[in-house]
Amino acid sequence: MKISNIIQFFQNLWMRPRKVGRISAPHIALVVLSLTLTLSVWQFSKAQIASRTQARFDTSVSRLVDLIEDRMSLHEDALWAGVSTIESHGGDISRDRWQAFAKTLRLEEKYPGITGIGVIHFLNANSVGDYLKTRRLERAAFDIFPRHDHRDIMPISFIEPEAENAAALGLDVAHETNRRTAAIASRDTGTAQISGPIVLVQDKAQTPGFLFYAPVYHATDANDGDTRPVDAVGAVYAPFVVHKLIEGLLAKERRNVHFSISDQDVTLYDEHLNTDAANDPDPMFATQVLLSMYGREWLLDMRSNAAFRLQNSYAQPTIILLAGLTIEGLIIVLLIMMSRANAHSERYADKVTAQLKLQTQDLKNTNQELEQFAYVASHDLKTPIRGIAGLTEMIREDLEGYFASPSNNPEVGHNLDRIMDRVARMNALTQGIMELSKTGTDAADQPKLEFQEAVDALMLDFELDQTAIKLNTRVSSIAFDPFNLRRILENLVGNAIKYHDGKRPLLITMEAVQAGDRCRISIHDNGPGIDPRYHTRIFNMFQTLRLNGAAESTGIGLAIVKKAVERHGGRITVASPPEGGALFTFDWPLFGSPSSTHLQKKAA
Structure with a gap:
């Protein structure tokens, strides 16, 4: 469902006639905000998984490239070992000695993918005769092939293992461009070089391959760049069939x-x-x-x-989305129930008002029923929320074996924790609604509130140092509705603690002075303060100013405070003093009873 469709749905409910019942704008804002957060978390989860998956792919690519480079470097080492062996024998080597050297390499065991390792001699027209005489002493049928017109002559003299590579013996690599170009480049640069794509004569499958060269020079020569073509006597080389090289790689x-x-x-x-x-x-x-x-x-x-x-296919984003939509559905159901309850209560109130001619007491009873219904609706909503929590715990228990396995993906447990966080958030919202519905309820036979005892209790409840709250008061106690006054003090002190930034030790100053028949109470903290732009907004339902690192708030606490103060004819304000922090000030009756004051305000 698109957010625009949800907004249109609640706009229609808002525009319905009041007798039918409509959902308030703050409730619509709550649902839209909550759904937006759910979709944002879903998109964020998808993006995080995509980023991690991309990183895994990049790691696999880098690992494969490194393996190819490492394997070619290993084969290069084998070539240079052959070069060192030839140079240690005065710049040339016999067939028997080359065979002995090749056995020490243990090609199949240590160099998987290599087809063989051999020796190429660099000749010219004048040296071919002596070269053939020497080779035919080792192998009577040895000959150079194929014939070509290029001046360089570069026959393959030896290659091991010889049986598998016999077709290459005597092959003049100068007859073909790719073979010849790489051999000359290796000779002239003194570095190992590979040829362009070729087909090896010993490869019956005729698949792509290449040759790998390392040059050999006269042992006594300086091997300068200008003299390399003259000083070179040949090269140690290895033929490769590419698919065999890769099979030996991984x-x-x-x-x-x-x-x-x-x-x-x-x-x-x-x-x-x-x-x-x-x-x-x-x-x-x-x-x-x-x-x-x-x-x-x-x-x-x-x-x-x-x-x-x-x-790398994960279901976490889908789980997050489904869990979030489930909670959104519960919120919508709650709001619809509350809307219908409001409509029912309003119809009932209109009927009672018409019959009893707006009698104050009957109107009070109706309002109490409405508040009770809000309390019951919020209380009943805890059952499906507990069901979600229980189902989540069951899922966690069912996955205990998976969490203990080596293939455990920590994202699954993390997302289950997210669901539990959302459940806790919903519990806090419903609890706040219940607390708000009880605000102003008369608490009979309550002992009067002693300010010093209240401060001591707050420091104990919030586990504060003895210096955290400073009390300055000329009013020792208040007997008027101490129950709700104590809740107001708890909310304001709790907010000061919750939003304190920790840059200095917490200090809350509480003052109480008499002003006629009322008591003016102020609570000043030394926290980060509140931007004046939000001084009005913070007292609205579900409004909270979230600071980095601060605990999440339901946005109901200050609404409860404001409702309790105004219910007794008072007013609460917030200011940002020059010395910093936030200063909350409100007034509270000193005399009378909660019921009488409330009725007087209603009658006015």
Whole structure:
């Protein structure tokens, strides 16, 4: 239901004839404000979950990128280990020694995803003959292939494990652009380089791959930039089939992100296949990462998969919304009941007034019935509220096993706490309405109020230091309606405590002086004070000035105070003195009885 529709609904109730009954503007404002708060919390919860989910996706992406970089760095270390081995043998190495070195690497165990590790020699036309004689002493059928017109000659001399990579022995990597370009770049820069996309001759599946080079120089050379092309004797290299590299990186079923790798316009690896059961056709998140990788630019297209959606789908916002709407519904029901009760009471009052010609006593009885009905309605509303609280506790008990499990999501418990907070808020509102309905009720046979005893009781009830309340009075006691006077003092002192900002020790000054047949009482605190713009507003029903860090208020307390004072012919004001704080002043009768004063005011 839209807020605009709710507002229109209550506007219609407000415009109905008074004999039928209408809901007051403050009640409409209460419902609209409460519903707005519910929707705001719902939207905030959704935004928080979306933010946390985005952070989880970003973390998964970063982790995957780090894994790729770490794995390539590990393979680079293996290449440089081979370079060191060759240079330690004077810049060249035999087939037997290379095999012995390759065994120490334990490729399958320590370097998953690598196809092999080999040696490439850099030759020219003059050195090919001697090179072939040496190689054919190790392997009689060794030859260089394929023939090409490029001046560089870069045959693969050894590769281990040899059986799986036999098709690559003798392959001249200079015959093809991507292989040759990366080998020359590695030779000329002295750094490890990878080639552009290729298909390995030993890969029967003909899937995308690349070569990884690390240059080898004469052991006695300075390896300066200008002399590198001349000093280079070859390179240690490793061939990679991309899908094997990724499989050795992290199993796809253990990830909640799928990705593809592209080098320029060539796709090296792709997990975004509709035939994959874990693929999410409409991913929750997607991003692209440009990864600089040993002379190449890899574009990683990252998308969340079905596992990510399953792990990051939460019902908390829906629970918050449903719980909030339930409470709003209870409030609306209460207001409708009160509206109908008002209409019934008004019809009854009109009938009694017409019959008894506006007799004061009968009108008083009618008003008392109305107040009693408000009390009963507020009291009865506590039953469904307690039901909500009980149901919430049952849910919490049912979820005890879940809360104790490793997969516990703390947001569930937090949202149950929110529901209980809303229930407590509703309890406070109904209690306030009940207190307001009792305000002014005559309390017979009450002992007179002694100011010093009242101050002592307040300090005890609110657990205050003996210096927190300072009493200055020339009136020792008041016998007129001490019950409601005591409630007024409790409300004003309680507000001073509740809204004190803690910047200085709490000090409340209470003064009482006689003014004719009345007593003028003032309560001055040293808190943050009240902006003059709100001096009138704070006495209205359900109006509260919420300060950061202060406890939540129902906005009924000062309305009770104002009603009690005015019921006995008095007036209460609030001021903001120059010395700071808030100063509440009201007057209270010294003589007579509550009933007589109340009747005199009504008759006037």
